[in-house]
Amino acid sequence: MNPRITITLSVIFILTSNLFANAVPPFYDHWETFDTSDGLPSNKVLCVYATPNAVWVGTDKGLARWDGSRWKTYVKKDGLAHPAVMAIAQDPDTSDMWFATLGGLSRFSGGRFDTFTQLNSGLPNDVVYGLAIANGEVWAATAAGTGRYEIGSKRWTLYDETNTPMHEIWCYSAADCGDNIYLAVWGGGMLEYNRPRDRWKDYRDPDGEMEIDLFRNDGLVHDVVASVACDDSGIVWMGTYFGLSTYDGRKWLNFMDHDPPVGGLVSNFINFVTTHEGLGWIATDNGLNATDRKSWWTYQRDPATGEGVVLLKPVDGPTRRLRTKTIFAHNYIFGISFQGDEIWLATEKGVARGRRTVTHVAGVSHGD
């Protein structure tokens, strides 16, 4: 191993004993980037989704599947609805893959693509940004509302401004969180649909201001919500273009890039949020964050050296700066997914894979 990396890791071992005390340290290294030279249809990777057996990558020019050794691509002539793939999800019951594209919704099942468009089905709009699948239902967030497709009955239900408190109909993301479905609405805040009660509720920025957040933690940080996710404890994570909001059902906790000290949210412009092992992961236009809402990890590429810069900001104490030899190829990150001890990032320059090698650290108990 490179001595410099070894030293870096040693430092991290020590540091992590005080960070994320109840989880495996979210330290990923040994980054590799896959791009068109490896077989991807395009370097502009808009989304990534890892299943136990494969990694699916959506680009602006088609889809690719990594089987562990090689990439297989799928484009429109294979049956994909549109080359630009914005989101990917897997049906947990059937393992069928679903793809949100800019030309409709595609289902990939047993090697066959089926396409749903606004012309041939009840899909609200062909511009599909987000997906959530659970309980035999597909929720498709589109540019003209959200469609719910019940797979068993093949029935579509359309949700827009006429039957929900959807102040804008530009839906960007959907997340299944048990009884609740959450929608990220670009300019309309976040919507919550409670299945048992068949009720909708909206969450919006209380001050309604574009440029400032008048009172911190009074509600959603901004109405332009690009992504929504939830974790096992029920906390909802919302990535906006003006900061990060989290909500545990009672209290809001918001984060912005100018929160002191340095080392917190790396950028207010958030493309995507997800959760993994109790942490929120935030893909921004300027790097990657992981946080338990107290401590922060930040990953960035140093454009000057091409090396990685990792900031560790503990609950208390100063922020530390580390360097890694490898890192993703671009700081503009569109998506995040996990497969075992690997993290996969969709970036402006290919899809990056990082490996978690620091999993057994003295003083740190391990999550499951």
Next chain:
Amino acid sequence: MREEGQKYIPNLTPEGQPRKNLILCLVLVALSVRTAVAQESEAACGPKFLLPEANGSSILILCETRNTILRFDHQREEVVAQVPTAASPFAACLHPDGKRMYVSCRRGQRIIELDVDSLETLRSFVLRGDPTGVSVSADGKRLYVAAHSLDQIVIFNLTTGLEIKRLISGNGPEAVSLQASKGQLFVTNLLSNPVSPDMPCRNEITVIDDVSARVVDRIILEGANIGRGIAFTEDGLLGITAISRPKNLVPMVQVARGWVVTNGFAVLSADRDAAPVQLLVDQPNRSYADPHDVVITPDGRKFYLSCSGADTVTAVDVGLLQKTVDEALNGHLTNYSDHLGLSRRYVVARIKVGANPQALAIDRNGHRLFVANRLDDTITVVDTVSDEVIKTIALSESVDRDRAARGERLFHSAARTFHGQFSCASCHPDDGFDGLQYDLEPDGLGENLLDNRNLRDVVGTGPFKWVGSNPDITTQCGTRTAKWIVRTGWISLSQVLDLTAYIRSIKAVVNPHRSPDDQLTLAQLRGKVLFERNSMNDGTPIPVENRCNSCHAGPRYFDGNQFDVGTKAPRDTKTEFDTAHLINIFESAPYLHDGRAATLEEIWTVHNPSGEHGVSSDWTKRQLNDLVEYLKSL
């Protein structure tokens, strides 16, 4: 004394009248009881599925028409048990424990679990969606059911009895076969996956992993349609499935050339990377229409294919077949999938059996083949060494009950078609439709491409043909059929009436989009309002002739007239087309006269640019969704 020529008038006194009436009533009651008993004992059986029993001496017969299961001792040649089922028992399978069995009842919309010994029903699983093929997982924990009208495989937990999930199948799943050595289930599908009218059909075999209960593969049979039975050798290395290969992309003038529908099977080899080889059982001058079921002998050396339109079972030598397949895969044979001259290489016997043979079964030691002749209520027993019929066993006394019964045999027989190529059922499988479009020759080659129409529940929906030129079913089935379709030149009037009676008797399938109590959902109710509206969303009145329910009127949602709805294609010679009835329209995709609309939505989103097919330009997306929900419920 009565004078000659004088009418006899019974001298009934007022006192005598009641007594005579009473006697008359008693006689009538006695007669009616006797008639009922006779009808019950002679009710058509319609043997649909065979399940040999472990004892080797009996076989279970599912009687689709009589709605019963017969335990038939084929050595003693008698029915030793008979139990009722829900309507239209279709297929059955054994639980791995050998103690329970499962029977899908297609019209009954359920699967019943029975004790194998007593044939007592233990419980039932309701499934609105036309349950057809069934199989139990190798571990005995799950029940797989093909839901024909939903295009889904529904999986039940056999411990809880609850539905677990639904997998997406091909178009109209039919048979489900567990291949234990592969740990997979293979599901055949009746119809091709949706293709545009100018493309060859593509029949699918859906492959499910039995452990994860997930679809892992979809084997596409290019150019094939009407997927029926499927069987594997015990080692799983060879699979055979019954198919037909329609030639719907060329004008039907090919009838005279012996090439409209060809009949055969697909070979699924262990090498999944190679496309399945499709071969025919037809000969250049003789076809064997409507391949239906397949069984393979336990030693794997021979398989039998029932050709239900030819009243024949075809025997194929697997060794000889393998040589042909190898030649095909090695590129030494061209056009083998449509090669009418190849069957002589591997077909070793053509066994004449009863009317409309469908289900096949073979006994445990492989010595006897059983053939269920669905339309003459017989079971043919065949010696598998000599391939000769040993005996034919009648399950009921009479099969010529009425015109409809005779018509049903005509409908399913290819005997009157040139070279026996196809029957009515070849293009109207299960009395419905094949999902394809045809260029019928009489109106000009290459002109007037027409979508094949559903025959279910068509009484009162005349006139017929897409241009409405045939006023009734009799005309539709008479001269036109003889002259233009089957090319034999003559069907007797009596046969036409028989055929008409049968077609009139065909019922609609149960609509899974309609609730059992016929109550509409809220979305369907909203769609109904839209269907019946007389003004646009902005209040502008809609002319009567442009309202949905003006043409699609009445209980069957049609008016018997033809209209220009703006769908004339460049090669169409007519502008006005028949108003389609809307009963069970959910099942009859594609839509419009030439099948150009793949879904109901496309009728308006793609093919109604000028609003000639109803005023749709002001609809919101939700209104369209509601309308489609309503239409699917009709």
